[in-house]
Amino acid sequence: MSETLLLVDDEEDIRRFLGLFLADLGYVVHAAANGEEALAVLDEVDPAIVLTDIKMPVMDGLELLKRIKAKSPDIEVVMISGHGDMDLAISCLQNDAADFVTKPINHDILDAALKRIDEKLAMRRELRQYTQNLEKLVREKSSRVVELERQLAAGQMAETMCQAISGLSADLGEGTGYFNEMPCFVAVHNASLEVVATNQLYKDRLGDMVGRHSWEVYAGQALRGFDGPIWKTFETGKGQRCRETMLCKNGNELPVMVHTSPIAATNGKVELVLEMAVDVSEIKRLQEELRVTQQKYMDLFDATPCYIAVRDREGTVVANNHRFVEDFGEGVGRACHDVFAHRSEPCPDCPAALTFADGEPHYHETVVTTRDGRQRNVLISTAAIRNAAGEVVEVMEMSADITSIRELQSHLTSLGLMLGSISHGVKGMLTALEGAVYRVESGLRRGDISRSQAAAEAVRTLVGRVRALVLNVLYYAKSRELAPETVDVAAFATSMAQTVAPKAAREGVLLETSIGADLGEMAVDAVNLQAALVNILENAVDACVADTAKPAHRIAFRISREGRTLVFDIEDNGMGMDQETREKAFTLFFSSKGLRGTGLGLFIANDMVVKHGGSIALTSEPGVGTHFSVRIPETSPAPVEAVREASAS
Amino acid sequence: MSKKTILTVDDDPNIRDYLEAVFTDHGYEVVTAENGDKAMELLATMRPDLITLDVEMPDKTGPWVSRAIQKNSALATIPIVVITGHSELQYIIPKAAAFLAKPFEADEVVRVVRGILGE
Numbered sequence: 073m074s075e076t077l078l079l080v081d082d083e084e085d086i087r088r089f090l091g092l093f094l095a096d097l098g099y100v101v102h103a104a105a106n107g108e109e110a111l112a113v114l115d116e117v118d119p120a121i122v123l124t125d126i127k128m129p130v131m132d133g134l135e136l137l138k139r140i141k142a143k144s145p146d147i148e149v150v151m152i153s154g155h156g157d158m159d160l161a162i163s164c165l166q167n168d169a170a171d172f173v174t175k176p177i178n179h180d181i182l183d184a185a186l187k188r189i190d191e192k193l194a195m196r197r198e199l200r201q202y203t204q205n206l207e208k209l210v211r212e213k214s215s216r217v218v219e220l221e222r223q224l225a226a227g228q229m230a231e232t233m234c235q236a237i238s239g240l241s242a243d244l245g246e247g248t249g250y251f252n253e254m255p256c257f258v259a260v261h262n263a264s265l266e267v268v269a270t271n272q273l274y275k276d277r278l279g280d281m282v283g284r285h286s287w288e289v290y291a292g293q294a295l296r297g298f299d300g301p302i303w304k305t306f307e308t309g310k311g312q313r314c315r316e317t318m319l320c321k322n323g324n325e326l327p328v329m330v331h332t333s334p335i336a337a338t339n340g341k342v343e344l345v346l347e348m349a350v351d352v353s354e355i356k357r358l359q360e361e362l363r364v365t366q367q368k369y370m371d372l373f374d375a376t377p378c379y380i381a382v383r384d385r386e387g388t389v390v391a392n393n394h395r396f397v398e399d400f401g402e403g404v405g406r407a408c409h410d411v412f413a414h415r416s417e418p419c420p421d422c423p424a425a426l427t428f429a430d431g432e433p434h435y436h437e438t439v440v441t442t443r444d445g446r447q448r449n450v451l452i453s454t455a456a457i458r459n460a461a462g463e464v465v466e467v468m469e470m471s472a473d474i475t476s477i478r479e480l481q482s483h484l485t486s487l488g489l490m491l492g493s494i495s496h497g498v499k500g501m502l503t504a505l506e507g508a509v510y511r512v513e514s515g516l517r518r519g520d521i522s523r524s525q526a527a528a529e530a531v532r533t534l535v536g537r538v539r540a541l542v543l544n545v546l547y548y549a550k551s552r553e554l555a556p557e558t559v560d561v562a563a564f565a566t567s568m569a570q571t572v573a574p575k576a577a578r579e580g581v582l583l584e585t586s587i588g589a590d591l592g593e594m595a596v597d598a599v600n601l602q603a604a605l606v607n608i609l610e611n612a613v614d615a616c617v618a619d620t621a622k623p624a625h626r627i628a629f630r631i632s633r634e635g636r637t638l639v640f641d642i643e644d645n646g647m648g649m650d651q652e653t654r655e656k657a658f659t660l661f662f663s664s665k666g667l668r669g670t671g672l673g674l675f676i677a678n679d680m681v682v683k684h685g686g687s688i689a690l691t692s693e694p695g696v697g698t699h700f701s702v703r704i705p706e707t708s709p710a711p712v713e714a715v716r717e718a719s720a721s
Numbered sequence: 722m723s724k725k726t727i728l729t730v731d732d733d734p735n736i737r738d739y740l741e742a743v744f745t746d747h748g749y750e751v752v753t754a755e756n757g758d759k760a761m762e763l764l765a766t767m768r769p770d771l772i773t774l775d776v777e778m779p780d781k782t783g784p785w786v787s788r789a790i791q792k793n794s795a796l797a798t799i800p801i802v803v804i805t806g807h808s809e810l811q812y813i814i815p816k817a818a819a820f821l822a823k824p825f826e827a828d829e830v831v832r833v834v835r836g837i838l839g840e
Contacts, residue, residue: 499806500733502824507739510827514746523742530735 075193076100078117080110080124080136081152093179094123097186107131111139119147120193121170121186126153126160134164141168146196148189152177222268222283225260225344257318257328257349260335261286261302268344279321286347291317291325305332305345318349327352379450379471382457383408385428387418390466399442408469412440414651424467427454431464440471441655449478497541505534533574540610543603544676554597554683561591561638565631568602572609581616581644582626583609591633594706596684601704604677608642608688608700611673615646615698636706645697654692725838726750728769730760730786731804732778736823740773743827744834757781761789764796771834773821776805791816800837 077099081087087103094101102117104110108131110124122140126133137149148170153160161172170192171185257278258271265286274281278289286302301312312332317325328349335344373380374394381403382391389403389411396403403411409418418425423434436452450471457466508530515524569585576583609629616625622645630641649657658678681688685705692698727749729740737753744751752769754760758781760772772790776783783803790796800818804825818837821830 495806497806499823500736503806504733504735504739506824506826507735507742510739511742514742527738530738534735 074098074100075120075190076102076117077121077123078110078114078119079103080105080107080122080128080133082106082125082128086125090123090177093182094186097183099186107133107136107139110136114140114143121189122147122149124149124151126151126164134160134167137164137167137169148193150182150185150189222262222266225262225268256351257347259286259289259347259349261345261347263306263343265302265306277320277326278318286345289318291319301330301332302345302347305334306342309334309336309342315352316349327356376470377473379412379473380468381408381412381471382466382468383424384466387424399446399448400440401443412471413438414441414655416650423452423454424469427456427467428464431456431458437474439656445655447475447655447658448473449475498538501534501538501541505531505538508534529574533578536571536575540603540606543600544607544673555599556595557598558593558595559598561594561631561633562587564594564596564598564602565591565629565640568605568609569629571602571606572613575610576613576627579613579617580625581613582624584626584628586628586630588630588632591631591638594638594704596704597680600680601684604680605640605642605702607673607677608702612642612644612646612698612700615644615648617646619645619647619695621647621695634703638704638706640702640704641699642702643697643699648694648696648698649692650694654690657690658688724748724750725770726752726767727834728752728754728760728763728767728772730754730757730772730778730783731775732756733775736775736804739827740830743830747831749834757783757786757789760786764790764793768796769799770838771800771802771818773802773804774817776803787816802833802837 075098077094079087079091079094079101080103081090082105084105087105091101091103099121102113102119104113106128107124110122111131122136124133124136133151133153137151140147140149145168149168150171150173151161151164151169152173152175154175164172170189173182173185255273257274259267259274259281260269262268267281267284267286267289270278270281281289287300290300301314301316304312311334312330314330316328316330318328320326329352330347330349332348333346334342335346336342376393377395378393379396379399380391380393381389381396383389387408389406389408392400392403400411407418408424409415409422413419419438421436421438423436426432426434433456434454438450438452440448440450442448451474452469452471455468455470456464457468459465508527511527512524512531515521515527565585565587569583573583609627612627616627619625625645628641628643630639630643632639632641658674678688681702681704686703689701689703690698691701727740727744729737729744729751731737731740731753732755734755737755741751741753752763752767754763756778774783774786783805787801790799790801801816802819802821803817804821804823806823819833821833
């Protein structure tokens with residue numbers, strides 16, 4: 073082979089002729105004029121042999137020799153000298169020069185010297201080759217051994233598993249290739265945390281990881297060697313179960329559920345770990361879908377413009393939506409009738425109870441009271457919630473707030489309902505009048521004056537009732553402007569007391585009127601406000617009549633002035649009202665008197681007081697009595713139109 | 722011939738007074754009851770020739786009284802005159818002999834009652 077040779081000499085002629093001679097010998101010759109120049113090209117030329125003169129300017133041959141040997145000891149350096157200087161020759165050989173040639177150069181000697189060097193180079197090269205080959209061979213052989221060991225272990229593993237699975241599945245029919253056909257990623261790891269074997273699906277999706285580190289398949293792998301499930305299995309000797317993210321061949325991340333199982337050798341030490349990973353991306357997608365659906369359901373539950381409460385068979389609220397909580401407070405854990413109707417007992421007409429009984433939806437319209445005391449007309453629809461066995465376990469009550477609809481209806485379509493509900497009363501009163509007139513006449517005919525007198529008294533009472541009813545109907549049917557007039561309050565109050573006195577006397581109820589001093593005058597719609605207050609007074613009489621528990625009944629009617637406000641207190645010891653009745657008392661068409669009431673009286677009374685800028689406070693207790701406190705401020709009543717606009721907005 | 726007896730059942734005292742005056746003036750014996758229970762209590766000790774029955778009363782209504790009478794064979798044949806302000810409620814009492822709508826005049830009641838009693 074042709075060696076590369078660097079020729080260093082300061083004489084150009086020597087470089088040229090010696091160069092030609094060396095080229096003829098088969099060397100690839102490069103030349104340099106001195107030691108420094110030679111060092112500069114040394115790396116680039118990479119010579120096997122350097123042939124250098126000793127006596128040169130800038131850097132001499134001896135210095136070059138030292139530098140070359142320090143840097144590349146394998147380069148063979150032949151020294152050329154013009155002097156037969158023994159000391160210099162020894163110094164060169166001490167510095168590892170390959171040979172020493174004197175000038176004038178004897179071609180044969182140089183040739184022989186170079187041949188020796190060539191042989192030396194060839195031997196060294198061969199030795200290196202051998203060494204390298206040996207290393208490679210050892211590496212090859214040992215990796216083959218490791219590979220064989222792995223294959224053996226994985227083979228045993230797979231064989232055992234296949235046997236197990238085949239055995240298991242033999243009954244089911246197809247028994248072959250289960251390890252590879254398993255719908256999950258199966259891998260076997262050794263204690264050096266290396267993948268020893270995988271199934272086909274693993275290979276297809278995650279790549280050929282055999283021989284790689286166990287944690288490389290996991291996303292965020294940097295530290296996984298020490299906290300991954302494989303490591304943990306070796307550490308603890310126990311199977312692991314965890315959610316992980318694996319990296320697909322294409323770089324995508326894949327959510328998986330990993331199960332590992334230690335495989336111990338006969339000595340009990342964990343030798344291999346079986347890893348099975350199931351792709352849970354589908355499960356994850358379904359879970360996400362479920363979560364979104366549940367969220368949507370909750371949003372719907374909360375956003376529905378209805379009060380929704382779910383109650384169990386015992387009547388306890390188990391769920392309620394935002395709207396419900398807003399207006400009625402948190403109902404969960406409380407009795408439905410308590411939260412919704414402020415009753416101590418279940419409501420008699422509960423639609424949810426019917427749904428529990430027959431599983432069908434039911435509808436019910438009623439009036440409920442919010443926690444801040446507002447009355448809401450609601451239409452309750454119920455729906456059964458069944459368990460897997462089809463039994464009704466809970467009932468959902470959806471209550472639509474139809475207050476505004478009812479308010480609108482109250483001035484429009486419900487006029488017919490009102491007429492229907494009061495026509496019976498009108499007919500009854502007319503019949504009674506007919507009867508009273510008959511008795512007056514027949515008394516006169518027979519000269520039975522007492523019969524006539526009693527009948528005439530009945531006529532007067534009945535005319536009063538007819539008048540009140542007609543006023544109510546007119547008031548309701550036609551929104552009247554307030555007609556304020558200045559009245560003497562004491563006289564106004566006395567007139568009211570006198571209106572009610574006969575009825576109270578007839579029913580044996582003691583009416584105690586107390587009219588405060590210095591009540592002065594006031595601008596009110598006297599006719600309508602009197603009707604409103606008389607209505608409350610007559611209700612008080614009715615409440616006393618209806619109460620059979622107490623031997624004697626009385627009504628206290630007090631009129632007083634608090635600054636610029638007139639206060640009318642009407643207090644009876646009649647039957648009293650429960651909370652539900654109290655709350656519904658001022659609602660249109662609600663009557664606690666059954667067929668005797670029209671549901672108009674207190675609604676109109678309240679309306680009239682409100683139009684005067686006043687308010688009615690009601691306190692009552694069943695069996696004890698009722699107290700109405702009507703407050704009328706001393707201001708000119710607002711015009712009806714203004715009031716209506718304010719309430720409509 | 723002894724006077725015929727009429728039982729008047731009505732919760733409104735004005736109506737009871739009215740019917741009592743009318744029937745008494747026309748030669749009938751009158752017994753009144755203000756509710757269904759009182760009526761059945763009276764019927765346990767007497768057998769009137771005719772009953773006037775209000776439909777809408779608190780608690781025991783007209784139909785309830787009517788059914789109670791029909792169940793008792795000793796009373797089932799007594800003619801019942803239904804009196805109510807609700808004309809649509811007249812058929813609620815199946816075997817009523819007659820129906821009178823409120824308001825009514827005295828002459829009308831007397832004419833109906835006499836017709837039923839064959840006078």
